[in-house]
Amino acid sequence: MAYSVKNSAVVKVAGLSVAMLLAGCSHDQHYKREVNGNEEYLDAPALSQLNVPQGMILPLESGNYVVPQGRSQGAVGKQLDIRPPMQALSLLNGSRAQFQGTTGTLQIANTGSSLWGQTIAALRANNFAIAQQDDAGQQLTTDWISWNRPDEDHQYRGRYQVSVVTQGYEQTLMVKPLALEQKGQAVTSPSEIQRYTAQLLNVISAQINTVETNRQNAAAASRTGMIDVQSGADDTGLANLIIRAPFDVTWQRLPKALPLAGMTISDSNRADGSLQVSYSDLSSSQWAALGATDPQLVEGKYKLQVGDLGNRSSLQFIDPKGHILTQSQNDALVAVLQAALNK
Template sequence: MATLLQKSKVTKLAGLSVVLLLAACSGDQHYKRQVSGDTSYLDAPQLQALNVPQGMILPLQSGQYDIPQVKQDGATGLALDIRPPVQTVSLLAGSRTETAGDASRLLLENSAENRTLWAQINRVLADRSVPVSQRDEAGGVIVTDWIVWQRADEDLPLQSRQRIKIEPAGSQVAVVVTSEGLKQGENPVTDKTEITRYNNLTLNELVDGLDRMRNAARQETNASQYATPDVQSGSDKTGLPQIIVRAPFDVVWSRLPVVLESVGMKVGDRTRSTGNIEVTYKGLSSAEWSSLGMDDPSVAEGDYTLQVGDLDNRSSLQFISAKGKPLTQKENDEMVKALEAAFSKSSVK
C-alpha cells in the first residue's frame, strides 16, 4: 500500500510539472523578440573628461578619434525588438514591390490579366476569409474589417484594418496597402515599424493568393491543351538520342511520375532544379505491353537517371544508365512509342 501511495505521488508530481512547463511555454512570448545574453553593458558609466593634474603637460591631441556624446532616444536592452522587418515578395511575373512612407505597393504590368485585379483581389480576400467593411469598385478601394493575425511571437494577437487601393502608376498598375488602424487587444498601436510590418504582411497575403490563383488557372489550361502531347525521337547537341515531348516543362514534370509508373518504372528521387529523376526499370508483362499497342521493348532492366530538359514549349527526356550510357537509338525509339501511349492513356480529362 505504501508503495502504491508513493507511486501515486510521483505520478501526480510529474503531471503537475508537465502542466507548469506547458503553462510557462504558452505565457510570455517576449523572449522571441528580445536580445539574449548579458545587458550589464547598459549600466556602464558615461565617459568623462580626463582630469589632468595641475602642471602636467599632455602630448598633442587630435579630436579625430573622440567618441561623440549622443542622445539615445530608441529602445535598448530587453526593450529592443530584434525581429527582422517583414520583406515584401514579388512572386508574380513582371512585378516588383516597394515599401515607402506609410504604404506598401505591388507594381504590375498593365496587361489584360492585370486589368481584372479588382475581381481577383476580392476573390483572394474571400478565399482567405478576410472580413471587408467597405468596397468602392469605381474608386478601386477595399477597406477590410479587423483582421486577427495569429503570430507565435506575440502574447496577444494584433488586429489590423487595411485599405487596399488599385490605381494606375504611369504605364503600370499598382496595388497600394495602407493602414486604417492597428491594435493589440483594445490598445491602439502607433509604432511606425509595427504598422509597416502589418502593411507588408497584408500585401504578401495578396501576392501569394494571386500567385496561387494564376498558377491554378495556368495548370488547368495546360492540362486541357496538352492532354495528349506529341512524343517524338530526337537527339541532343552531341548527336545522342533523346525523346522530345511537345509540352512545357511544368506540364511534363508534373505528369511524368504517373506516366513512368505505367511503363514499368519505379520513380525515386526527383530534383526539379536539375531536372533529374531516379528510376528503376522493371518492365511490364507481354500482355501489358500489348495493351499499350507495342511489343516488349529491348531496354535492359535496371537503374536509370532520367534527365528532363526545358525547351520552352517543349521538353527533352534522356535516359542514362547506372554506367553513364544513354539508350541506343533503337531503345530510344521503343521508349518513344511506350511514353506516347502512356501519355495518351494518362491524359487529364
C-alpha cells in the same frame, strides 16, 4: 517492487515537468525576436573624464578621436525586436512594390485584365471578409483580419482600405491601414503597422500570381496536345529522354503521368527540376491498360532530373544505386512515358 513504484513516480513527475515546460515555452515566442546571447554590454560603464596626474603633459588633442555622447531612447537587450521589416514583394511579372509611409502599393502594367476583379477574388480565396465595397470607384474596406504569425506571443488584427487606380498603361494596387490592434489595444508603432500592411499586400499578389500561373500552364497544356517522347543523350553523352514539350507543361503533367507507370512521387523541387519517386512493377493487365510493355526496371527509389531546353524538356533517370540509366533502359521507357503523358 518498492523501487519500481518509486522509479515510475519519478518518471511521471519528470514527464509532467517537461510537459509543463514545453507548454510554457509554446506560448512564449520572444526567443524568435530577441538577440541570442548575454546582455553584459548593457552594464558597461559610461565614459569618464581622464584624470591626468599633476605635472604630466599630454599631446595635443584631436577632434577626430572624440567619442560623442549618445543616448538611446529605443529598446535594448532582449526587448529589442531584431526581426527585419516586412517587405512588399514584386511577385507579378513587371510589377514594382513599394511603401509610402504605411501604405503599400503594387504597380503593374495595364494588360487589359481586371486587377480589381483579381483583387476581390484573392481576398475571398483567403477568407478575408469585406465590410464595404465600391466597384465603381474600385475601392473597398475589409472587415477585421486576424493574423496568425508564429513569432508573436499575442496575435494582431487589422482593418484595411484596398483600392485599384488605373492610369494609362499602369494599374496600381494600394493597401492602406485603417486600424491595427493587439490584445484589444490600438497599435501605433509604424514598423508594426507596415509589417501587417505588407503582409496583406503580399497575400493578395501571391494569390493573383498563383491563379495567373495556373491559367498559363493550363493554356500551354491545351496548346501542346499530344506529347512525343524520344531517346537521346545530354552534352556529356549520358543517356536521357527528350520530351517534346516546354518545361512548364512537362512539369505539370508528370505528377499525373508517373503513377500510371508505377512511379509514386515522394518529393519534388521545381526550382532545380528534381523528383524523388518509388518504382513498383505493374501487373501485366496494368501494362496492357497503359498500352506499353514492362521496361524491366529494378524496383526501388529513383531520382528524376527534368531539364529546360526551351520548347523541349529533358528527363534523366538515376537508379537506386546512383547510376544513370543506360541507353537500352531509356529506350524501354520511351513508350511507357509517351503513353502515360498522353493519358
